[in-house]
Amino acid sequence: MQDQTTAGNLLRTMRANSPLVQCITNFVAMNIAANVMLAAGASPAMVHAEEEAGEFAAISGALTINIGTLSSGWLAGMLKAARSANNAGKPWVLDPVAHYATAFRRKAVAQLLELQPTIIRGNASEIIALAGGTSRGQGVDSRDAVEQAEDSARLLAEKHGCIVAVTGVTDFVTDGQKAKRIAGGSPFMPQVTALGCSLTCLVGAFAAATTNAPFEATVAALAVFAVAGTQAGAAADGPGSFSWRFLDALASLTPEVLDREARVTVA
Numbered sequence: 001m002q003d004q005t006t007a008g009n010l011l012r013t014m015r016a017n018s019p020l021v022q023c024i025t026n027f028v029a030m031n032i033a034a035n036v037m038l039a040a041g042a043s044p045a046m047v048h049a050e051e052e053a054g055e056f057a058a059i060s061g062a063l064t065i066n067i068g069t070l071s072s073g074w075l076a077g078m079l080k081a082a083r084s085a086n087n088a089g090k091p092w093v094l095d096p097v098a099h100y101a102t103a104f105r106r107k108a109v110a111q112l113l114e115l116q117p118t119i120i121r122g123n124a125s126e127i128i129a130l131a132g133g134t135s136r137g138q139g140v141d142s143r144d145a146v147e148q149a150e151d152s153a154r155l156l157a158e159k160h161g162c163i164v165a166v167t168g169v170t171d172f173v174t175d176g177q178k179a180k181r182i183a184g185g186s187p188f189m190p191q192v193t194a195l196g197c198s199l200t201c202l203v204g205a206f207a208a209a210t211t212n213a214p215f216e217a218t219v220a221a222l223a224v225f226a227v228a229g230t231q232a233g234a235a236a237d238g239p240g241s242f243s244w245r246f247l248d249a250l251a252s253l254t255p256e257v258l259d260r261e262a263r264v265t266v267a
């Protein structure tokens with residue numbers, strides 16, 4: 001029988017469903033993340049107000065929460081949305097942007113972790129710090145290698161019963177037991193702001209489109225970024241042209257090419 005959980009098949013399913021994803025992201029990411037989602041075939045909605053975030057989570061296929069430009073009003077909306085997603089049985093993804101930088105962020109992330117995200121996606125410095133290690137992160141940017149964050153990712157996944165994705169040159173995804181690495185992408189990617197935030201939203205789209213397969217959904221979303229990133233990077237002259245080429249590559253990526261080009265290995 002054909003494997004329904006290859007990245008290509010999950011991309012086909014995701015596009016067929018075009019899932020509504022509530023993206024509580026940050027002011028920097030809102031526009032590019034929505035464009036990335038539309039190019040890939042998902043249906044994003046940037047809804048964060050405390051007055052409506054919980055109600056909206058109940059009608060969305062998945063929720064993503066990113067603390068990049070946090071304020072107390074947004075945090076209230078995030079907590080309501082996460083509780084509502086849990087009550088409705090919807091997956092939700094946490095992106096702990098620069099959570100190590102201030103006491104406000106550290107406390108917010110602790111509150112969000114108590115609500116048991118389905119998936120955590122962060123860069124290496126964020127994942128190392130989230131597991132209690134000493135990271136070299138500077139603001140929103142990672143200064144650690146993914147390889148150094150792999151043990152932290154496994155620990156976090158076990159502790160919180162979730163999937164953890166660490167991104168960088170070669171990405172790593174684990175449920176605490178099994179793990180995969182996804183190679184590809186482009187050195188231009190960390191030079192374009194909010195691509196990690198956009199990827200978190202896309203992980204939400206794949207999680208919404210799969211039933212009880214958050215590990216495979218996460219691997220598929222990361223593989224889409226890796227293959228489209230490689231394609232865009234090969235033709236780009238710099239981060240500016242990479243940006244629009246990346247959107248085009250996402251939109252034109254076929255499930256067949258994704259399965260052929262994806263460099264996914266068991267870790």
Ligand SMILES: Nc1ncnc2c1ncn2[C@@H]1O[C@H](COP(=O)(O)OP(=O)(O)O)[C@@H](O)[C@H]1O
Pocket residue numbers: 122123124140141142166167168169170171184185186187188189190194195196197199222225226229
């Ligand atoms: N040097 C690199 N080479 C290839 N791909 C990269 C590189 N750095 C980041 N990426 C890719 O960029 C995307 C965003 O990841 P990352 O930069 O780690 O997130 P963040 O923006 O949250 O720090 C991921 O798809 C990741 O694989």
Ligand SMILES: Cc1ncsc1CCOP(=O)(O)O
Pocket residue numbers: 026028029068069097140193194195196197198
């Ligand atoms: C620059 C910046 N400042 C606050 S959030 C943000 C965007 C971070 O995006 P990413 O985590 O994808 O690099």
Ligand SMILES: [Mg+2]
Pocket residue numbers: 095097122123140196197
């Ligand atoms: Mg980030």
